[in-house]
Amino acid sequence: MFSDHTVFATHHVKNVDTQRYYSPDGRLDLVLIDNGYRINSKWEVKNNKLCHKIGNQKIKCREVHDNNGIINVITPWGDIGMTFRDFKKGNHISSVN
Numbered sequence: 001m002f003s004d005h006t007v008f009a010t011h012h013v014k015n016v017d018t019q020r021y022y023s024p025d026g027r028l029d030l031v032l033i034d035n036g037y038r039i040n041s042k043w044e045v046k047n048n049k050l051c052h053k054i055g056n057q058k059i060k061c062r063e064v065h066d067n068n069g070i071i072n073v074i075t076p077w078g079d080i081g082m083t084f085r086d087f088k089k090g091n092h093i094s095s096v097n
Helices: none
Strands: 005-011 016-022 027-032 038-046 049-053 060-067 070-074 080-089
Antiparallel strands (some): 005 016, 005 080, 016 027, 060 070, 070 080
């Protein structure tokens, strides 16, 4: 679902919008929409959870729920932490800014 796709994401906890490209090799290109800041990161699926390692942070794995094409990432306390939408095949990160 994520591999080789660019997706728009809203992080509800941090109140930040990002655009992310999930490369098939596990690289995650992440761009903050408000200022264009880029963060090179990593991703994987482990035990049916989506895992991110953003910058120098430790790896975090979360459950994901598909709600008719809108993907919700669930926090450890059961709330929706992030929402992913507008999946596009390929890398479209350069279209930010």
